[in-house]
Amino acid sequence: MTEKKLIQTSSLPVPAGSSFRISILMTILLLPFLLAVMKSCQQQAAEPAGRPDTASGEWYDSKFSMFIHWGIYSLPGGVWNGEPVTRGYSEQIQAHAGIYSDVYAALADRFDPQAWDPDSVVLLAKAAGMRSVVITSKHHDGFCMFRSDHTCYNVVEATPYGRDVIKELAEACERHGLKFGLYFSLIDWHYPPAYPISSHNADPIPEKHHRFNMNQVRELLTRYGPISELWFDMGSLEPEQSRELRDLVHRLQPYCMVSGRLGNDMGDFTVLGDNEVPGYTLDTPWQTPASMFDETWSYRSWQERGDTDARIREKLEDLITVVSRGGNYLLNIGPRGDGSLVEFERDVLLGIGQWLEVNGEAIYGTRPAGIYGSPPWGEITSSDERLYLHLIDPPANGMISLQGIQGRVTGAYMLDAPSTAIGKSNPGKTNNKTGNGNPDGTITISLPAGEDFSNIRVAVLEFEDGFTAVPENTVGLYPFGETKVLGPRNSHKHYSFSGVDYYSSFRSIVRESWTVDENVAGTWRPFIWYTDAEKGRKIEVVFPDGIRLVELSGGEEVWHHPEGISSDVGFGEQYINGPHNMRIDRITGMEGNVDTGHLWPGINGREWELAVPGQDGLTRKPAGRNHCWYLWQEITAGEETEVLVSFRRTDGVQVFLNGNEVYLHNNPFKKDLVEDIVMLPLREGGNELLVKFYNRFGRTVEFSAGYGLPQVSYRKELDDMALDGEYGQQISWHLHNPLSLHSNMAMPNLRLELQHIDQ
Numbered sequence: 001m002t003e004k005k006l007i008q009t010s011s012l013p014v015p016a017g018s019s020f021r022i023s024i025l026m027t028i029l030l031l032p033f034l035l036a037v038m039k040s041c042q043q044q045a046a047e048p049a050g051r052p053d054t055a056s057g058e059w060y061d062s063k064f065s066m067f068i069h070w071g072i073y074s075l076p077g078g079v080w081n082g083e084p085v086t087r088g089y090s091e092q093i094q095a096h097a098g099i100y101s102d103v104y105a106a107l108a109d110r111f112d113p114q115a116w117d118p119d120s121v122v123l124l125a126k127a128a129g130m131r132s133v134v135i136t137s138k139h140h141d142g143f144c145m146f147r148s149d150h151t152c153y154n155v156v157e158a159t160p161y162g163r164d165v166i167k168e169l170a171e172a173c174e175r176h177g178l179k180f181g182l183y184f185s186l187i188d189w190h191y192p193p194a195y196p197i198s199s200h201n202a203d204p205i206p207e208k209h210h211r212f213n214m215n216q217v218r219e220l221l222t223r224y225g226p227i228s229e230l231w232f233d234m235g236s237l238e239p240e241q242s243r244e245l246r247d248l249v250h251r252l253q254p255y256c257m258v259s260g261r262l263g264n265d266m267g268d269f270t271v272l273g274d275n276e277v278p279g280y281t282l283d284t285p286w287q288t289p290a291s292m293f294d295e296t297w298s299y300r301s302w303q304e305r306g307d308t309d310a311r312i313r314e315k316l317e318d319l320i321t322v323v324s325r326g327g328n329y330l331l332n333i334g335p336r337g338d339g340s341l342v343e344f345e346r347d348v349l350l351g352i353g354q355w356l357e358v359n360g361e362a363i364y365g366t367r368p369a370g371i372y373g374s375p376p377w378g379e380i381t382s383s384d385e386r387l388y389l390h391l392i393d394p395p396a397n398g399m400i401s402l403q404g405i406q407g408r409v410t411g412a413y414m415l416d417a418p419s420t421a422i423g424k425s426n427p428g429k430t431n432n433k434t435g436n437g438n439p440d441g442t443i444t445i446s447l448p449a450g451e452d453f454s455n456i457r458v459a460v461l462e463f464e465d466g467f468t469a470v471p472e473n474t475v476g477l478y479p480f481g482e483t484k485v486l487g488p489r490n491s492h493k494h495y496s497f498s499g500v501d502y503y504s505s506f507r508s509i510v511r512e513s514w515t516v517d518e519n520v521a522g523t524w525r526p527f528i529w530y531t532d533a534e535k536g537r538k539i540e541v542v543f544p545d546g547i548r549l550v551e552l553s554g555g556e557e558v559w560h561h562p563e564g565i566s567s568d569v570g571f572g573e574q575y576i577n578g579p580h581n582m583r584i585d586r587i588t589g590m591e592g593n594v595d596t597g598h599l600w601p602g603i604n605g606r607e608w609e610l611a612v613p614g615q616d617g618l619t620r621k622p623a624g625r626n627h628c629w630y631l632w633q634e635i636t637a638g639e640e641t642e643v644l645v646s647f648r649r650t651d652g653v654q655v656f657l658n659g660n661e662v663y664l665h666n667n668p669f670k671k672d673l674v675e676d677i678v679m680l681p682l683r684e685g686g687n688e689l690l691v692k693f694y695n696r697f698g699r700t701v702e703f704s705a706g707y708g709l710p711q712v713s714y715r716k717e718l719d720d721m722a723l724d725g726e727y728g729q730q731i732s733w734h735l736h737n738p739l740s741l742h743s744n745m746a747m748p749n750l751r752l753e754l755q756h757i758d759q
């Protein structure tokens with residue numbers, strides 16, 4: 001089943017209705033930041049080879065590539081014994097039609113694709129505006145489209161065709177100036193030491209199979225010239241296996257980008273779900289793999305293809321949306337078993353190519369605009385001096401207003417007709433929200449009247465000296481007498497996509513930042529606050545005047561409930577509900593705001609029951625893989641206060657307080673039991689706690705939400721921070737030497753207190 005989701009920006013602890021905006025400066029600063037983190041991660045790794053900055057930079061800028069699913073499964077094309085196989089993808093027909101392995105392998109005897117022409121495939125990719133081609137070197141069926149010394153189940157030795165498909169396509173890419181990448185399945189239905197076929201394709205990889213994969217990856221990276229990306233897929237590897245494969249690729253080809261489907265956050269770029277278009281911007285290199293049809297990746301003869309123009313439009317919108325959130329779009333074709341291309345797919349690619357021919361400037365090399373969420377009329381990409389407004393659904397009156405953009409617009413025109421000026425009003429740049437001119441940073445444009453906007457067109461805004469997208473959730477430091485607190489409730493979150501394997505991946509927080517909404521100057525004394533959840537870890541606190549490397553230890557103890565927690569907080573019964581088949585970061589029918597009222601009296605027909613914990617406080621419930629249990633509790637507070645809760649659990653936890661997500665984390669090291677300590681900001685009166693406990697690898701979920709832990713935070717002074725009065729000054733923090741670029745910070749209770757020092 002292909003997922004096709006526009007995930008709503010999940011509820012964050014901010015006032016309802018506010019939309020975040022982040023500074024474009026942040027976005028511009030982003031790439032060097034993540035490259036630096038990448039570097040520091042690699043310094044930590046055992047392997048000496050690092051990923052040169054240019055590799056991820058070029059990869060990040062390329063935006064659009066061709067994916068090809070082609071193998072011996074293309075011969076039956078989704079038909080077995082004369083019947084269409086409707087279950088599963090056609091590249092997995094062996095599993096879904098229940099074909100004996102010797103019968104399936106005999107397909108190779110018939111593989112003689114005389115219509116395959118690598119040059120015309122590469123030229124099609126080029127005409128589509130794609131910057132690289134990524135082909136299946138080996139899919140789950142284990143059949144290799146390259147010559148291998150480690151199995152003769154390969155195109156050169158086992159087919160009448162007898163030619164090395166990977167080699168010839170690599171050469172064609174080289175000839176026509178496109179980059180070349182390889183898909184490689186980590187599972188294998190033909191290799192006896194591997195796990196047998198399962199329904200989910202995410203089994204562990206036995207050691208012997210892992211060695212086999214290592215050997216084949218070595219072949220792929222030493223025989224076919226430069227490989228731009230190695231697209232590992234599926235399986236569920238141990239952290240050490242993922243690391244070993246990643247290090248092998250880095251050592252053999254320092255410029256090759258590794259896909260996140262390798263698991264355990266070992267990818268150089270992270271890969272979202274198939275066809276998943278996220279509703280949020282990610283701050284690390286990422287990609288959406290997209291199939292032409294939801295039902296299959298490889299050729300399916302009986303596929304209903306529908307209207308070409310509608311498909312062009314759909315894929316173009318996804319390309320634009322992915323790019324506006326910082327990602328790359330990898331769009332698939334599935335050639336026939338004889339090597340010919342499907343005309344429909346070719347036409348779709350050519351249609352996208354035509355659009356890019358005119359509008360490519362708004363795609364290649366661009367960055368997200370730094371405006372959080374999407375405007376109602378489309379998407380925005382940016383370069384240093386320009387904003388590109390992709391008009392997917394422009395308003396009938398042609399009036400578009402952009403809020404929160406600071407900068408002087410010196411030109412506005414349609415990208416497909418640069419001589420047509422667009423009406424604009426922009427009172428000019430201001431550096432101070434209390435200053436003159438354009439206090440809200442509002443820019444209004446009126447699109448040329450009487451023109452056709454039924455196809456996606458791009459309006460360009462040109463700025464003199466660039467622009468700043470002013471975040472809406474800025475923090476103010478006036479008046480100086482008050483203590484200011486920066487924390488998760490007023491931060492801007494920087495996301496990646498993290499996980500142990502395909503099924504356990506979720507939106508991770510890799511950095512938090514705050515933008516000062518005034519051009520203030522002066523000196524502040526900063527105090528970092530942390531709890532036992534963060535104790536012992538190291539963070540980098542980035543102030544405008546430099547970075548502080550902070551070890552979270554020592555400092556003064558501050559007790560939150562000196563009279564005892566139950567003196568001012570009341571805890572209701574804990575109710576539980578489950579099991580539900582639910583991914584780690586999804587909530588039944590409630591993407592976006594979680595109104596727990598919807599959960600009563602039951603969830604999907606299951607009633608709530610009282611939690612009955614064992615001696616150790618843990619509730620144990622049977623749960624299949626990817627199943628979860630919910631816990632609900634009412635907490636009443638005499639006044640606004642904070643309580644520290646200890647959550648013990650197995651593979652994942654997602655915490656909502658009063659409908660807002662306050663915490664989400666997985667189990668990166670596959671421990672038997674993980675403890676998270678989360679500070680809940682309670683409001684006066686009733687509060688609703690809803691927690692989702694997720695199982696990935698076990699047979700039960702074990703969980704508790706307890707309040708018996710010491711209600712203490714630690715407050716530690718940092719070196720003074722100086723602000724120089726520039727507009728848009730930023731403060732941020734991230735982990736020092738994280739396991740990887742994508743690792744969840746999982747530090748929900750960090751706070752920064754700022755006290756102004758009178759000079």
Ligand code: H79
Pocket residue numbers: 001002087088089091092199200201233234274289297
């Ligand atoms: O190569 C493509 C897929 O064949 C491969 N990844 C992409 C790029 C892939 N293998 N497994 N999965 C993706 C995830 C498995 C999804 C499943 Fe189902 C959904 C397994 C069971 C439900 C749909 C129906 C696919 C198989 C049966």
